[in-house]
Amino acid sequence: MENIIQDIDIVDRNSHEASETVQTTVEENTGKTKKLYIESYGCQMNFADSEIVSSIMKDNGYDTTSDFESADVVFLNTCSIREKAEQTVRKRLGQFNKVKENKPEMTIGVLGCMAERLKEKLLDEEKIVDVVVGPDAYRDLPKLVESAEEGLKAVNTFLSREETYADIAPVRLNSNGVSAFISIMRGCDNMCSFCVVPFTRGRERSRDPHSIVREAQDLFDKGYREVTLLGQNVDSYKWSEDENNKAWLEKKERKGETVQVINFANLLEMVAKVSPDLRVRFSTSHPKDITDEVLHTMKKYENICKYIHLPAQSGNSRVLEMMNRTYSREWYINRVDAIRAILGQECGISSDMITGFCTETEEEHQDTLSLMDYVKYDFSYMFFYSERPGTLAAKKYEDDIPLEVKKRRLQEVIAKQQESSLERNKLDIGQVQKVLIEGTSKRSEEQLQGRNSANKVVIFDKGVHQKGEYVNVMIEDCTTATLFGSVIS
Ligand code: SAH
Ligand code: SF4
Ligand code: F3S
Numbered sequence: 018m019e020n021i022i023q024d025i026d027i028v029d030r031n032s033h034e035a036s037e038t039v040q041t042t043v044e045e046n047t048g049k050t051k052k053l054y055i056e057s058y059g060c061q062m063n064f065a066d067s068e069i070v071s072s073i074m075k076d077n078g079y080d081t082t083s084d085f086e087s088a089d090v091v092f093l094n095t096c097s098i099r100e101k102a103e104q105t106v107r108k109r110l111g112q113f114n115k116v117k118e119n120k121p122e123m124t125i126g127v128l129g130c131m132a133e134r135l136k137e138k139l140l141d142e143e144k145i146v147d148v149v150v151g152p153d154a155y156r157d158l159p160k161l162v163e164s165a166e167e168g169l170k171a172v173n174t175f176l177s178r179e180e181t182y183a184d185i186a187p188v189r190l191n192s193n194g195v196s197a198f199i200s201i202m203r204g205c206d207n208m209c210s211f212c213v214v215p216f217t218r219g220r221e222r223s224r225d226p227h228s229i230v231r232e233a234q235d236l237f238d239k240g241y242r243e244v245t246l247l248g249q250n251v252d253s254y255k256w257s258e259d260e261n262n263k264a265w266l267e268k269k270e271r272k273g274e275t276v277q278v279i280n281f282a283n284l285l286e287m288v289a290k291v292s293p294d295l296r297v298r299f300s301t302s303h304p305k306d307i308t309d310e311v312l313h314t315m316k317k318y319e320n321i322c323k324y325i326h327l328p329a330q331s332g333n334s335r336v337l338e339m340m341n342r343t344y345s346r347e348w349y350i351n352r353v354d355a356i357r358a359i360l361g362q363e364c365g366i367s368s369d370m371i372t373g374f375c376t377e378t379e380e381e382h383q384d385t386l387s388l389m390d391y392v393k394y395d396f397s398y399m400f401f402y403s404e405r406p407g408t409l410a411a412k413k414y415e416d417d418i419p420l421e422v423k424k425r426r427l428q429e430v431i432a433k434q435q436e437s438s439l440e441r442n443k444l445d446i447g448q449v450q451k452v453l454i455e456g457t458s459k460r461s462e463e464q465l466q467g468r469n470s471a472n473k474v475v476i477f478d479k480g481v482h483q484k485g486e487y488v489n490v491m492i493e494d495c496t497t498a499t500l501f502g503s504v505i506s
Pocket of ligand 3: 058059060061062063095096097098129130213214217218
């Protein structure tokens with residue numbers, strides 16, 4: 018019953034512009050009367066949420082299907098991060114419309130960030146949509162679907178300060194059975210000026226650490242060998258046994274009272290202790306919050322993977338200030354130096370970059386390229402700036418960089434990344450690395466693929482090995498995106 022989701026196009030490490038990743042449910046028959054199809058867009062948090070949604074719907078009489086035409090209920094779990102992400106969803110709704118013409122009883126729901134951003138407006142703009150449900154209101158889905166079945170369109174975009182779905186056991190959508198996501202927090206309080214997430218996901222809140230450890234243990238017992246702890250800003254994870262209320266915690270701290278809190282470094286350690294054979298990854302680290310304590314905890318546990326996604330966005334301090342990232346180029350470089358000092362050269366570092374943010378000059382763009390030269394990222398997600406309605410940047414600044422300039426700068430950033438990916442991958446050649454096998458290689462049935470600690474894909478001949486095993490691989494060759502080698506033990 019594990020594989021209820023398939024990746025149509027798993028994060029394509031060769032594609033440099035945004036991961037236009039889509040996940041859909043797969044066929045599952047446990048004798049339930051109704052069929053649910055979910056298509057998920059956007060970030061890993063959305064994919065993790067679709068697992069919660071599947072679980073809620075399963076408890077209410079739905080099996081999943083891979084074929085939307087045969088579904089009673091179709092959900093699109095959507096993303097608003099860039100304009101293009103929303104356009105993709107609108108196109109998809111157009112395709113669903115054709116099917117619904119012959120099957121009017123089909124219920125169509127829009128979930129996730131676009132639902133939260135547009136609310137009931139979506140019902141006016143997209144006539145085909147029956148329910149609109151924001152990321153904190155999924156417990157209400159069965160009721161809303163029922164209402165739609167009775168002919169009443171339904172909307173719930175209430176954002177909560179508490180909801181973490183901690184008690185809901187996600188139906189694992191992850192198709193490899195080796196690696197799973199665990200949401201450890203929701204929302205974001207950072208207000209980067211370009212970003213829509215604080216509006217679509219609401220206030221930041223951390224999830225009970227004991228429920229996180231239980232989930233990790235349960236996954237390990239079921240044969241999973243890797244968990245990725247997810248949050249928009251995992252380094253600001255904070256939990257008090259007394260009361261999990263961020264405002265309350267902050268008030269106490271302001272008053273100088275000592276509050277016993279579990280921070281992200283503590284949580285990492287708790288999850289790492291589940292088993293030395295369970296790999297622990299996490300994403301995303303905000304450069305303003307990542308502490309040396311986290312880096313030392315990573316060093317202490319072999320099973321905490323040596324890989325940090327540390328989005329810089331820009332290499333220029335003036336642009337960073339306009340972006341409201343609350344760190345400077347120097348601060349960022351200091352954090353990279355700390356990673357190298359504590360974890361060494363082998364720790365993987367990746368980034369997100371935005372080109373052509375409001376008022377960015379050619380020199381400032383050059384600062385992004387020079388930062389990339391300094392850090393030598395293993396990998397980056399790179400985008401040109403896309404203005405999002407309602408964000409601070411949309412209100413305060415003019416989106417004044419012409420599209421061709423944004424795109425040309427993006428190409429330069431991509432070319433720079435290609436160079437450093439290759440350079441970094443070449444450093445792995447000749448090394449023996451521990452790889453967790455995730456399954457058959459996409460290129461050949463005779464080969465397996467897995468990842469090393471630094472999150473790089475490694476491909477090697479199958480031999481007697483299978484997914485879920487750890488193997489030591491001698492790295493012999495590489496491209497910009499992949500390492501190739503042979504198993505030595
Ligand atoms: N919480 C993460 C980012 C989540 S959004 C962090 O703070 O790093 C993922 C990425 O999308 C961002 O890092 C940013 O590079 C990109 N992004 C967000 N808003 C964007 C916009 N308006 N235009 C272009 N890219 C954007
Ligand atoms: Fe958006 Fe900034 Fe929050 Fe990341 S930290 S989700 S970029 S507001
Ligand atoms: Fe997109 Fe929402 Fe994630 S806007 S990137 S799905 S938090």
